[in-house]
Amino acid sequence: MNSNLSIGLPRMHLEPGEKRDFLPEFVKRLYHYGFVIFLEHGYGTGMGYQDDDYLAVAPTAHFTTFEETYQKDIVLVLRYPGDDVVAAIQPNTCLVSMLHFPTRPRRVALLNEIGIEAISLDSVKDDVGRRLVENLRAVAWNGVEVAFNVLKEHYPPPGLEDPHRLPIKVTVLGAGAVGLLAIQAAIRYGNEETWHHMASIGATGVQVTAVDHDLTNHPAITQQILKYTDILVDATQRLDPTRPVIFNDWIGLMRQHAVLLDLSVDPYECDTELLTVKGIEGIPQGNLDQYVFMPDDPAYEAIPACVPTKERRLAVSCYSWPGIYPRDCMDLYGKQIIPIIHEIAKAQGVNHIDPHGSFFQRAIGRAMLSHWSNKSPKGNQR
């Protein structure tokens, strides 16, 4: 089958720690579906791949400039490349990326203004509302693993491996999809090997407490829980992002060795008015370059002045938790995305996707900018 569609795969020029690109196996499938493939120079090098690794499985693939990869029928890039890059995209191009339409109204407005089509990977859902492209498991497991590593370094003597210590108390805020995976991960120390090791030495396990917003709005009970918490996990999806779940002064009640883990990674936005604060008030926002913060870390100075940061503990935060293990992450995303791209190839382009067609066409239809904007009362009407 020859789709004759061109597809550009640019690299993500974000923090240096962002090493993710789609794997050769994924590009091989694109080749078999008949795409004309354009990879940015250096594609995959962050994960140790060379041009030959891609050319071996897709002999007609072209290596080209960053700019040219954005001039194709389809542009596939995992994270949103930024407003400036998007503004230069030509109409008739379809941008496929994690675009987060529901929480990025300004982004939606920009895309509509430029007049391109877009598919938001986080909105590709099946008939029962299940996301088809997601790695929430890695969000939870990677974050919890790092939190336990930090806890292990700072846990009071005789340490985390003492068989006679009390159970480690993990409190998870939020019982949505990420929260539930965080619970599963926390019981296993965020790492199956560590879990088995701890069991083999007879260490007392982990006790996880999950609380949702009907409890966290009772300060006295929440504060009591915080006093005995070793790891506090923010996995909330708040209806009101201007209000934290854990106020900064409550953190002062926590043990000195306590670790604050941020899985929600909501930003601080209060330049002109207060728009968003983190669920745990006063902890820094991390990324793939730095995701562990000591209480005296300079990153605290970058937090907007409207946010109190006086009470501090060990903090762990990363905007892209799955990126901690880039190859595993892209292997999974590749497997999840390939049927979607295949469907576009079969349809000979995004314009022929029928939102009432086959299973995957329906799933894609739900994630298309044109469909989303027309459905959302807040989106621009086109």
Place this chain on the structure above:
Amino acid sequence: MKKIISVGFPRMRKEPGEKRVFPPDFIQMLTRFADVYLSEGYGSRLGYSFDDYRQGNPCVFRVEQSEAYQKNYVIVLRSPNKDEFELLNRGTCLVSMLHYPTRPQRVETLNRLGIRSISLDSIVDDQNLRLVENMRAVAWNGLEVTFDIFEQMWPGLQRESDKPFHVLILGSGMIGKHAVEAATKLGNIERNTRQIESNGLGSIALTIGRNLSQNRLAMEALLQQVDVLVDATQRRNPSLPVIPNAWLGCLPDHAVVADLAVDPYLLDHEPPVVRGIEGIPQGNLDKYVYMPTDLEWDSTVPATIPSEHRRITTSCYSWPGIHPEACMDHYARQMTPLMEVLLTKGYDNLSLEGGYFERALFRARLPESE
């Protein structure tokens, strides 16, 4: 003109409370590929008439129960009983929840009778995720029934205690995860919203792993604080309980044991299978709440199993069936793309080289007997 392929829908011969049937929209969808034969009375327990299914469509037929088993494909949610397998033709493809890994005798029977099958619980995608499942309903329905009991004890869940409800969940697999969410929302979104509006204290979900659940002293201390004990375990060794019956004596008198794992007592198996929480009864869609004084308790728990310590217990072999229409609407949506592929491609032509759903179906074919 009749179509080449026929699909039969027999009624499930289970407890009277089992009302689930596939919805009319699903039957209509199938007629794009096949003639559909419904057993007499199919759906009547949910209030559906044959006309609701037929909708003037000449590809929908009403037949006797035995004839519904005589078609190319037979779709029935829960596995037919042993004697019903004999009604199937050699070469028929049975589509059902067949649970191959834990039912070797069933696999042997199907092979012996020359029946093909697709086990709905074995349809998995390339990441080994089940495509037909309703584990959310297992957890939510079980916890909904459990908190209904508390609402009867304490209207509006307003009790004198200044503590939130404490729910201890054993097991953190898929059902355990949903149980945590359900527990923090009192088993029902509407009830939870009312609680928030009335400034109620809500609930705390606690969950632990095996490292801790094997520690008797730690467990006894935990159980004393618990209002609900949930079994959502998937044990590697089902011959040993997670909670010995004696430990249940530590639970407060008002506590409820919620059984979401619904493992059976199979004492004649080698090794024997016992329930995760020792001494609790197993319910079904006819009866899923057991009081400690219930006369039927002893008839569902083998005499050799310790059951001296009892608390109110909620248990149901088919928790999703508590809300049958929502359950079947969910399954129908999950099965629609799969049936399209199965009926157009055919059982014998399924391949791992095919499309996404074809690969998933291929993995659910009947294994050979061991």
